[in-house]
Amino acid sequence: MPPVVSSADAPVAHTPQAGVRYGPALALLASLFFMWGFITVINNTLLPHLRSVFELSYTQTTLIESVWFIAYFFASIPSAKLIEKIGYQKSLVIGLLIMAAGAVGMMAAASIPSYGVTLVMLFVIASGITLLQVAANPYVAVVGKPETASSRLNLVQALNSMGTMLAPMFGAYLILGRSKSGTAAAGTVLSEADRLADAHSVILPYALVAVVLVILAVVIAKFPLPAMKSASPADKAKRSGLINPELFKHRNLVFGIPAIFIYLIAEIGVANLFVNFVSQPDIANLTHEQAGKYLSFLWGGMMVGRFAGSAIMQRFDAGKVLAFFSVGAFAVMMITVFAHGPVAMWSLILVGLFHSIMFPTIFTLGIKGLGPLTEEASGLLVMAIAGGALVVVQGWLADTYGLQTSFLLTAICELYVLFYALWGSKTTHAEPDLVPEAAG
Known part of the structure; x- marks a missing residue:
């Protein structure tokens, strides 16, 4: 899943204090990136499982993921307010405890079992993850030397991708591998006892x-995390008003907000419906357990693509690289829609490689040239992550026109990203770059 950089009450960049070692703190924070990536992608193996347990339509199945992303929309601003009030370290602890409470609630939902309680508990877990993201991303950006901030963020994002890659294996063995629906052939009718x-x-x-x-x-x-200097009261006051109309003079931001929103529909739709798609007899004819293992290749491709994309963009323009990757994503999605057998399965796996750079590149292009408006612009881009909630549209398309045909929606999303890369991302009315402020 894409890491989020919060704009609200972001810590001020500072000069590292002599003698302070940031390595242990970064290593600990990297574990958080791993965990929220891991827990988020467990959903991809949980969804086909719940579809069998509760006999859900594709619309009802994708509604589960929609609830997850709705939490980003509702929990982001309260999370920022909480961080402002109690600080980053305590907020990280509370975020983890909220997630733990949601996990315990999932155990209760499984014991009943209840589709409604499952939705509520997933919302709770996602709210905890939102708090972690709002706190951890800006913290990582400023802890340590300012000139290596990008390197630190790329490193912890790679750990996030590692979590997303390993989660399907965990889910395949401990959820799908231990269930009748996960190990039975496609189309097997389960009894009430089997579903329980x-x-x-x-x-x-x-x-x-x-x-x-x-x-x-x-x-x-209990860990002695280095203290961060918060924004000054004067800076907070500047952010307390309505959205600055100057933001909408910047074409790259205006078209970048829907680019993030639309891209999330594509990424989440592919991941959520992957197991059901490759399990079909005319695609790979796999059990859900077997398909869950192949899902790791999809997320592994995203991890490889992020490392490769980071190196490529040191030599080539980010917009051109984004355009190339979007064309590749469109091509493999069209193959997925019209091909059959292993070709369709592997083309869907390949889209992970092409999706890899999209979120961070769109985000970076969206705030380019915003200068002192960067924080407000970042906040709007963060809210656009709620676009993942519209994956329910693809669920409706799958129910109405067929699962394979529903991936045409993904292909259309790739075309918008291409439009953004070639034209929408061009900066207008560029502002002077921000200069990091040293802590007093």
Whole structure:
């Protein structure tokens, strides 16, 4: 999943204090990036499982992920206010405990079992992740030398991708591999007893997740994290008004907000429906457990693509690289829609490689030339992550026109990203660059 940089009450960049070692703090924070990537992608193996347990339509199945991303919209501003009030370290602890509470709630939902309670608990977990993201990303950006901030963020984002790559294996073994629906052939009709037993298979993995989250919360609570200097009261006052109309003079931001929104529909739709798609008899004819393992290749491609894209963009224009990747994504999605057998499966896996650079590149292009308006612009781009909630549209298309045909929506999303790369990302009315402020 894309890491979020919050604009609200962001810490002020500072000059590192002599003798302060930031390595241990960064290593600990990297574990948070890994965990929220891991927990987010467990959903991709959880969704086909819940679809069988509760006999859900594709619309109802994708609604689960929509609830997840709605949490980004509702929890981001309260998270920023909480950080402003109690600080970054305590907010990280609270975020982990909220996630742990949601994991325990998932165990309860599996015991009942209840589709409604499952939706509520996933919202709780996503709200905790939102708090972590709002706190951890700007913290990583300023802890340490300013000139290596980009390197630090790329490193922890790679750890996030590692979590997304490993989560499908965990889910395949402990959820799909321990359930009748996960190991049965496609089209197998489950009895009521089978569905109840399958629901209970979720209890163990979420118990393990809850334990790890609580341990992390205790470690962070006791860890001597370097203190960050918050924005001054005068700066906060400047941000307390309505949205600055000057923002909308910048074409790269105006078209960048929907680019983030639309891209999230594509990324989340592919990941959520992957297992169901490749399990079909005319695609790869796999069990859900087997398909869940192949999902790791999709996320692994995103990790490889981020490393490669970072190196490529040191030599080539970011907009041109984004255009190339969007054309590649469109091509493999069209193959996915019209091909059959392993070709369709591997083309869908390949889209992960082409999606890899999209979020960070769109985000960077969207705030380019914003100068003193950068923080407000970043906030608007963060809110656009809620676009992942519209994955329910693809669920409706899958129910109405067929699962394979529904990936035409993804292809259309890639075309908007191409438009943004070639024209929408061009800067207008560029502002002077911001100069980092040293802590007093």
